[in-house]
Amino acid sequence: MDLKQLYQDIILEHGKSPRNFGKCEGYNHDAKGYNPLCGDKVHVYLKLNSGKKVESLTFEGEGCAISLASASIMTELVKGKSFDETRDIMNAFLNMIKNTSEIRSNHLDEDQKTKLMSLSGVKQFPMRVKCATLSWHTLVSAMKGKKEEINTEVID
Amino acid sequence: MNIENIKSQFPIFSKKINGKPLVYLDSSNSSQKPMCVINKLNDFYKNEFSNIGRSIHSLAVNATNKFEETRESIKNFINANFKEEIVFTKNATEAINLVATTFGQQNIKEGDEIIITELEHHSNYVPWHFLRETRGAIIKFAPINEDGDVIIDELKKLITLKTKIIAVTHLSNVTGTIVPIKEIVEIAHKKNVPVLVDGCQAVPHIKVDVTDLDCDFYAFSAHKVYGPTGVGILYAKKKWLEKLPPYIGGGAMISEVKKDKIIYAKLPEKYEAGTMPTAEVITFNESIKFMESIGIDNLMKHEKEIKNYALEKLNKINSVKIIGNPKNKAGVIAFTIKGIHPHDIATILDEDGVAIRAGHHCCQIFHEKMNLTATARASIGVYNNKDDIDMLCKAIENCRKIFDLK
Numbered sequence: 001m002d003l004k005q006l007y008q009d010i011i012l013e014h015g016k017s018p019r020n021f022g023k024c025e026g027y028n029h030d031a032k033g034y035n036p037l038c039g040d041k042v043h044v045y046l047k048l049n050s051g052k053k054v055e056s057l058t059f060e061g062e063g064c065a066i067s068l069a070s071a072s073i074m075t076e077l078v079k080g081k082s083f084d085e086t087r088d089i090m091n092a093f094l095n096m097i098k099n100t101s102e103i104r105s106n107h108l109d110e111d112q113k114t115k116l117m118s119l120s121g122v123k124q125f126p127m128r129v130k131c132a133t134l135s136w137h138t139l140v141s142a143m144k145g146k147k148e149e150i151n152t153e154v155i156d
Numbered sequence: 157m158n159i160e161n162i163k164s165q166f167p168i169f170s171k172k173i174n175g176k177p178l179v180y181l182d183s184s185n186s187s188q189k190p191m192c193v194i195n196k197l198n199d200f201y202k203n204e205f206s207n208i209g210r211s212i213h214s215l216a217v218n219a220t221n222k223f224e225e226t227r228e229s230i231k232n233f234i235n236a237n238f239k240e241e242i243v244f245t246k247n248a249t250e251a252i253n254l255v256a257t258t259f260g261q262q263n264i265k266e267g268d269e270i271i272i273t274e275l276e277h278h279s280n281y282v283p284w285h286f287l288r289e290t291r292g293a294i295i296k297f298a299p300i301n302e303d304g305d306v307i308i309d310e311l312k313k314l315i316t317l318k319t320k321i322i323a324v325t326h327l328s329n330v331t332g333t334i335v336p337i338k339e340i341v342e343i344a345h346k347k348n349v350p351v352l353v354d355g356c357q358a359v360p361h362i363k364v365d366v367t368d369l370d371c372d373f374y375a376f377s378a379h380k381v382y383g384p385t386g387v388g389i390l391y392a393k394k395k396w397l398e399k400l401p402p403y404i405g406g407g408a409m410i411s412e413v414k415k416d417k418i419i420y421a422k423l424p425e426k427y428e429a430g431t432m433p434t435a436e437v438i439t440f441n442e443s444i445k446f447m448e449s450i451g452i453d454n455l456m457k458h459e460k461e462i463k464n465y466a467l468e469k470l471n472k473i474n475s476v477k478i479i480g481n482p483k484n485k486a487g488v489i490a491f492t493i494k495g496i497h498p499h500d501i502a503t504i505l506d507e508d509g510v511a512i513r514a515g516h517h518c519c520q521i522f523h524e525k526m527n528l529t530a531t532a533r534a535s536i537g538v539y540n541n542k543d544d545i546d547m548l549c550k551a552i553e554n555c556r557k558i559f560d561l562k
């Protein structure tokens with residue numbers, strides 16, 4: 001196991017100063033996520049434009065460096081994407097963490113993939129995977145317009 | 157027994173964790189097991205195994221006797237009056253559920269009140285919540301102060317004619333608060349209210365005398381007392397066990413079964429339905445012998461010394477904040493580090509072989525009260541020494557370095 005790989009500079013930096021933190025103006029979707037095991041909380045705010053693409057995306061929450069960095073990076077990568085594209089990116093991300101060692105998605109450029117790969121360190125820390133995935137599940141739920149809170153102990 | 161050498165009795169400490177010697181500071185969660193306990197379990201399965209109570213062959217007789225010997229040891233260890241007052245369950249949680257369910261069935265109706273405290277583990281809240289759901293009971297929370305002490309005057313004020321039971325922890329698994337149970341029992345009994353004590357954290361670390369405390373129910377788990385998993389202990393005054401209905405039905409808890417009626421077994425079998433964790437109960441006797449061989453006074457003195465050393469050293473580290481400062485504190489130390497989430501602390505410490513716990517430790521009510529989502533917790537067992545605390549502090553410094561804290 002390698003701490004350096006888990007706590008890469010980019011993770012620590014995003015964890016310390018998360019981007020797009022707060023409520024975005026005119027949001028029309030939002031959802032909450034919760035990890036009862038560690039108390040991590042995330043609230044995602046999303047503005048979908050008339051073309052159903054992400055116009056703005058922000059989050060609020062409390063959590064560890066991994067969960068904050070993951071949410072922060074997510075808000076940067078998903079801007080301008082449609083629901084299907086977002087879900088594709090999320091699946092590529094989950095797949096990278098759980099199975100493969102690369103991001104396979106046509107909706108991210110190489111720089112973006114590199115950024116997302118900075119979270120690959122959690123693979124070696126199974127107890128921390130949920131920290132990295134909570135915000136993504138919450139985002140997809142917000143896009144679907146679901147009402148109930150995402151709970152990491154209920155999803156897989 | 158020399159406490160300084162006690163680590164050598166625990167084989168797990170010869171193992172490396174992530175290439176480092178194990179510094180185990182998660183005993184509040186569960187304790188490690190000494191060789192005598194491991195050997196006993198192995199030995200029983202190898203040479204003596206039989207179920208208890210049902211057969212008359214020699215192995216069964218031996219197992220039954222040994223099983224009852226553990227009951228007798230526990231009775232003496234916590235100074236109960238009768239062997240029948242000791243009931244085996246699968247853990248403390250089940251012991252509390254046993255009381256909540258049977259007591260609730262018999263004594264709780266809509267609008268009746270149950271008092272618990274803001275310090276409680278979910279195990280001493282959720283079973284009572286069931287009565288709120290099923291019987292319309294009202295749960296009142298005795299408040300704690302900033303230090304993590306239960307405010308006894310406030311608890312007193314909560315008692316009304318509708319109060320049916322008070323359920324309270326003996327020792328907090330977050331702040332280490334030692335709750336003045338004797339005082340609470342006196343207050344409660346003056347109003348004819350029985351008291352259940354969650355003794356999970358107390359039995360491994362402080363002297364427990366249920367006769368002196370005069371509590372009605374006392375629950376704890378063997379696995380936190382250097383014993384095997386799968387064994388919980390409920391002490392209950394005989395008058396209660398006689399009066400309350402049985403909890404789980406099945407074999408061994410009956411004396412006579414007819415098509416139109418069933419007569420339940422005498423105590424304590426009335427509450428021990430089905431095959432029990434025979435080997436584990438028998439093994440637990442070794443844990444009690446282990447505790448007795450150290451002597452509870454020596455153990456308390458040792459753990460106090462390590463706790464004080466830990467508090468002193470942790471308080472010197474910049475940005476470390478210890479949660480709660482109760483009047484009487486055992487070796488359970490919850491803390492936060494400004495700028496590092498407890499989950500990150502636990503992961504980084506683990507890389508240095510230092511095992512602590514991070515989260516809400518099944519005490520969400522407490523954390524909410526203190527405006528915290530999570531804390532890191534180092535908890536001390538009899539095997540910990542000052543070197544362990546030095547390692548903890550060194551690992552915390554490493555955390556601070558990774559997170560670039562000044």
Ligand SMILES: Cc1ncc(COP(=O)(O)O)c(C=O)c1O
Nearest residue numbers: 247248249277279329354356377
């Ligand atoms: C204070 C307290 N009560 C109850 C429990 C529950 O114990 P068990 O899981 O063994 O039933 C614990 C253990 O985590 C505890 O610390």
